[in-house]
Amino acid sequence: MQVQDRWIHTFEKIFQKCKVQPNEVVRILCETDSRPINVMLSELALARMGAIPVQIKVPSLAVETPVPVRSTGASHVIQNMRPVMDALSGEGLIVDLTVEGLLHAPELPALLGSGARVMMISNEHPEILERLTQDLDLERPVKNGVRLLAKGKSMQVRSKAGTNLRINLEGAQVGGVWGGADRPGLVQHWPGGICLAFPAAGSVNGTLVLNTGDVNLTFKRYLEQPITLHIENDYISHIEGDNLDAELMRSYMKAWNDRDAYAVSHVGWGMNPLARWDALQMFDKTETNGTELRAFAGNFLYSTGANDVAGRHSLGHFDLPLRACTVEIDGQAVVEAGEVIWEAFK
Structure with missing residues (x-):
């Protein structure tokens, strides 16, 4: 090259x-x-x-x-x-x-x-x-999103596909990525545009439905069939699905022989309007790390594996950007059916 x-x-x-x-x-x-x-x-x-x-x-x-x-x-x-x-x-x-x-x-x-x-x-x-890398300044909306997370007590995530997830934000570590490491003690990554929370232990319960077209970034693969994850006190208790996507996830998680590979790492949403959900289709797997898919505006990002706040350090890791979810902080919608509510971040 x-x-x-x-x-x-x-x-x-x-x-x-x-x-x-x-x-x-x-x-x-x-x-x-x-x-x-x-x-x-x-x-x-x-x-x-x-x-x-x-x-x-x-x-x-x-x-x-x-x-x-x-x-x-x-x-x-x-x-x-x-x-x-x-x-x-x-x-x-x-x-x-x-x-x-x-x-x-x-x-x-x-x-x-x-x-x-x-x-x-x-x-x-x-x-x-x-x-x-355009003249797009995401610092203000991302920082305001982080403030919402920091002040929030709970996050609720729902979708028409069946997702119904409840996340206690008390004791969570929160952060945001807008794309410029401009002061001492700051880490950023590019592409940017993400608001995240690392929940404390025992904070996440409910059902997460990965629908057709959602993304398994560890495999750099769009899901072709739905998978339902049943989550109890942070841990995936059951991976439901009679299809290849579900079988691949079950196989990969089981291979770690580590219960913490099934636990939540972080949760959040994408804020970058330049990032594309469909971009993964255009590159060979060796050409991309998939960060764009983590950042596309309106995705709900659910990740498994290491979470220092909860005292978990597994190497097993999934990043799972979901489309068409509604994300609420203390009842206030920040993402509605996969669309960022930009007014919430002014």
């Missing part, structure tokens, strides 16, 4: 959102399996802006899991190696180009606590990043 000038411009726009300054030393964290074109584009864009890019490259880890791991946001490549941590720590921008990303990595709190800010550029084909 050859470098395109327009892609360098795309990466410049991303780094402008991070307020990169001339002569600023910017640390690029990558691994041997990182997408080479994105590493190169980062270096060229930073150099064009007058910054000083410094590449920190670590070996990708051997596969030691019972099944393939995809799109977790929990890279383990740093391995708490002291020389690597020393190089990454301190004030300044870290450009995260690891395959899985540092969003849920065990070392992230220490890096943010040292004064670093982290821009996680998802492992996507540059065409995806180019299409979604």
Whole structure:
């Protein structure tokens, strides 16, 4: 894949959102399996802006899991190696180009606590990043969405397909992604546009119906038949469905031999009107990490696996964006039948 000038411009726009300054030393964290074109584009864009890019490259880890791991946001490549941590720590921008990303990595709190800010550029084909890097400012609506979550006591999610989910927000950790790591202690990822909550233990109960056309991002696959997940005190107690999609999910979860793989990780909704639900259809699985599908406006995002707030650390992980759901915070609709209620975020 050859470098395109327009892609360098795309990466410049991303780094402008991070307020990169001339002569600023910017640390690029990558691994041997990182997408080479994105590493190169980062270096060229930073150099064009007058910054000083410094590449920190670590070996990708051997596969030691019972099944393939995809799109977790929990890279383990740093391995708490002291020389690597020393190089990454301190004030300044870290450009995260690891395959899985540092969003849920065990070392992230220490890096943010040292004064670093982290821009996680998802492992996507540059065409995806180019299409979604426009003059779109999502900071205000996403931050207002996070405030709603922080003040809220409960979230209710329903759909005509049969979803009826109740989520206690008390004690949850909340956050948002709008796409610019512009201050110390902040982590963002691109593409952006997501409001999220990590519920405390025992907070999620009800039924989640994954309907035809909803997405299993771990498999990078649109569902062709419905699946019903019965959830009791955070844990999927039964995966209902007599079809291939349900069988694949049952098989993958069972392979972990870990009860916490069945538990909720985070819940939230997408806020990016440029992101497309149907974009996954246009790329081979090796060309996308699926972050666009997490962010498309109006999706309800339900995820399983690791949740630090609840004390769960499973590597098993599903990100499941659902369409046509209504999401309410304390009775106030923020998403109605898959459409963002933008008035709620002003």
